[in-house]
Amino acid sequence: MSALTPDRRTRAEHLVALYPEKRSALIPICHIAQEQEGHLTDELMIEVAELVGVTPAEVQGTVSFYDMLRIEPVGKYVVSVCTNIACLLAGGEEMLEHVEKTTGTRRGGTSSDGMFTVEEAECLADCDVVPCVQINNRFVRTTTPETFDALAARLRSGETVTDIPTSGIVSRVERSVGLVADPEVVAQERSALRASDQKATS
Amino acid sequence: MSQLTAPKIVTSRIGFDDSFTLDRFLATGGYEGLRKALTMSPSEVCAQVDAASLLGRGGAGFPAGRKWSMLRKNDVSYLVINGDESEPATFKDHLLIERDPHQLIEGVLIAAYALQVNQAFIFIRGEFALGLERLQSALNDAYAYGAVGTKILNSSFSIDLVVHPGAGAYICGEETSLLESLEGKRGFPRIKPPFFPAAIGLYGEPTVVNNVETMSNLPWIISNGGDAFAALGETPSTGTRLFALAGHVRNPGVYELEMVKNTFRDLIFDPALGGGIPSGGRVKAFIPGGVSAPWFYEEDLDTPLGQGQVADKGSMLGSGSVVVMDDSTCMVRAAWRITRFFSRESCGQCTPCREGSGWLERILYRLEHGEGRVEDLDLLLDLCDNIAPGLSWPPQQTTICVLGPSIPSSIHSAISHFRDEFLAHVKEGGCSYA
Numbered sequence A: 001m002s003a004l005t006p007d008r009r010t011r012a013e014h015l016v017a018l019y020p021e022k023r024s025a026l027i028p029i030c031h032i033a034q035e036q037e038g039h040l041t042d043e044l045m046i047e048v049a050e051l052v053g054v055t056p057a058e059v060q061g062t063v064s065f066y067d068m069l070r071i072e073p074v075g076k077y078v079v080s081v082c083t084n085i086a087c088l089l090a091g092g093e094e095m096l097e098h099v100e101k102t103t104g105t106r107r108g109g110t111s112s113d114g115m116f117t118v119e120e121a122e123c124l125a126d127c128d129v130v131p132c133v134q135i136n137n138r139f140v141r142t143t144t145p146e147t148f149d150a151l152a153a154r155l156r157s158g159e160t161v162t163d164i165p166t167s168g169i170v171s172r173v174e175r176s177v178g179l180v181a182d183p184e185v186v187a188q189e190r191s192a193l194r195a196s197d198q199k200a201t202s
Numbered sequence B: 001m002s003q004l005t006a007p008k009i010v011t012s013r014i015g016f017d018d019s020f021t022l023d024r025f026l027a028t029g030g031y032e033g034l035r036k037a038l039t040m041s042p043s044e045v046c047a048q049v050d051a052a053s054l055l056g057r058g059g060a061g062f063p064a065g066r067k068w069s070m071l072r073k074n075d076v077s078y079l080v081i082n083g084d085e086s087e088p089a090t091f092k093d094h095l096l097i098e099r100d101p102h103q104l105i106e107g108v109l110i111a112a113y114a115l116q117v118n119q120a121f122i123f124i125r126g127e128f129a130l131g132l133e134r135l136q137s138a139l140n141d142a143y144a145y146g147a148v149g150t151k152i153l154n155s156s157f158s159i160d161l162v163v164h165p166g167a168g169a170y171i172c173g174e175e176t177s178l179l180e181s182l183e184g185k186r187g188f189p190r191i192k193p194p195f196f197p198a199a200i201g202l203y204g205e206p207t208v209v210n211n212v213e214t215m216s217n218l219p220w221i222i223s224n225g226g227d228a229f230a231a232l233g234e235t236p237s238t239g240t241r242l243f244a245l246a247g248h249v250r251n252p253g254v255y256e257l258e259m260v261k262n263t264f265r266d267l268i269f270d271p272a273l274g275g276g277i278p279s280g281g282r283v284k285a286f287i288p289g290g291v292s293a294p295w296f297y298e299e300d301l302d303t304p305l306g307q308g309q310v311a312d313k314g315s316m317l318g319s320g321s322v323v324v325m326d327d328s329t330c331m332v333r334a335a336w337r338i339t340r341f342f343s344r345e346s347c348g349q350c351t352p353c354r355e356g357s358g359w360l361e362r363i364l365y366r367l368e369h370g371e372g373r374v375e376d377l378d379l380l381l382d383l384c385d386n387i388a389p390g391l392s393w394p395p396q397q398t399t400i401c402v403l404g405p406s407i408p409s410s411i412h413s414a415i416s417h418f419r420d421e422f423l424a425h426v427k428e429g430g431c432s433y434a
């Protein structure tokens, strides 16, 4: 039995086909697997291992290196507040403390209703709209306590905010085609062009 | 006086609301550079990039043309684009990826053709969710349009491009770590030599790694000629560059400026650019090229925005990020926060970096919180000297990658210029800025 839903399993198989070596699809597939429950369960990691041809331990070892890959459950909305240098100068630390109050969660934790996980982030590369806040990796650009609270209230009331899918979803746009350039054709084209290029330059 | 007359080479479209769409791209000269490149031979394309003297925009500033010429001749080779953009306060690639993804794709295709690689990968940090969606949509459209795939734009050149999401790790911006990550592994940098990507890169094959902004310059260079690019700025800092301005300025943002012709003062104070310090205060210190770079001060404001000019003064233009700190900023706190970043992001392979960063962070923390000792200042410098012997710039390397030797930059800068402020923290038992 597949731990991945059938459509995700298909998407994962498509990803494997994009790389010269299967293992390259490990992280992209983990992102897809995370869409299911917001984090990676043992069953999901075993399936990722099988898909890319490594052991479950190798998947776990890789996953543990990356901040965005999670093995613990998270809330529906993961709020990341940057406190790195540009945000520090703009009150990022104070913003993080405010977010903790509004959501009733300390950094690193999840609110008891499962709504919000709060994280202190390193620089998110949006340093002209500071302090920088992301919710589920979307830049929400709430730079004041008031605008953040207004957004949090909308999310809490169950309103769907189109820009913010539930946690775990990185990209909602899928690749429309697999690889189309046949490796053998590519190899022939390259050697032909190299030969003519050399003739031209010598 | 600022010189703002240079053409916009990489930001010409971003004023349009639909700048990221294929329609807008095609209506504004999109894919014309690629079309032209495909009528040239690969070595002619390389020659144009050489003539442009295009310096890499990712941090190290290595000439792209020279890097390309070093690619080991082999039947299989790859091109990998670095869109990890995680150097604190660097946010220029973010703009290019979200607002002009087709320009990036066009640049990648030109490079792929010039280098005759078999496949190309664009690595984008996972936190850029919108950027990933925009870039993937653009790539889908480019396939449908015939600019990517089999016999692109009716030429005899076929190529596949893959957009690859990262998963949150600063170190994956380092090129060999990025390749490990792209191979589905932990982002541990590889030791150079022997693992120079041009010789032994992705899957052990020769690989060129270039930055997003570097690639985004290529369509213009091919359309207008390498000489036109080289006519801007001053050799070897040619063309324009994106400067990501952050911190205590009225108008933080990304500005495309001709290299060398403007100074840090222009960037920070010109009303059309940074607009000066909001509090009316003074520049206490500024970081000229990402937090890995040694700091500059008020007396350095007239330094031109050029790679050599900044290097001559003991720092680097690096990733093009400029952070302004006015006189209300606590230098201990700033140095502590930057050091904590490095300590969190160290991959842990090398002892000086792994242990040193954590130790430095704890000392700075206790100084900031009133538990420091006078001896801590020398201890900090001694530890820094262990990571980067001599504390020179560019630093001596004791580690696999240059993350480690970059850690001392802010600490050494802060102590050298604001020793009294550190001592005041000890004497007064904490921070008087908070």
Ligand SMILES: Cc1cc2nc3c(=O)[nH]c(=O)nc-3n(C[C@H](O)[C@H](O)[C@H](O)COP(=O)(O)O)c2cc1C
Binding pocket: B055, B056, B057, B058, B059, B060, B061, B062, B064, B067, B082, B083, B084, B085, B086, B087, B170, B171, B172, B173, B174, B175, B176, B209, B210, B211, B212, B214, B401, B402, B403
């Ligand atoms: C710790 C570290 C982080 C880096 N992060 C990035 C990055 O986010 N983006 C980037 O393009 N280059 C980054 N670099 C530089 C790359 O190693 C490499 O030099 C660059 O991608 C080459 O592209 P370019 O020649 O076009 O500049 C980083 C280097 C180090 C040591």
Ligand code: SF4
Binding pocket: B171, B188, B189, B345, B346, B347, B348, B349, B350, B351, B353, B354, B399, B400, B401, B402, B403, B404, B405
């Ligand atoms: S210097 Fe630091 S980040 Fe670089 S390889 Fe060594 S431990 Fe890892």
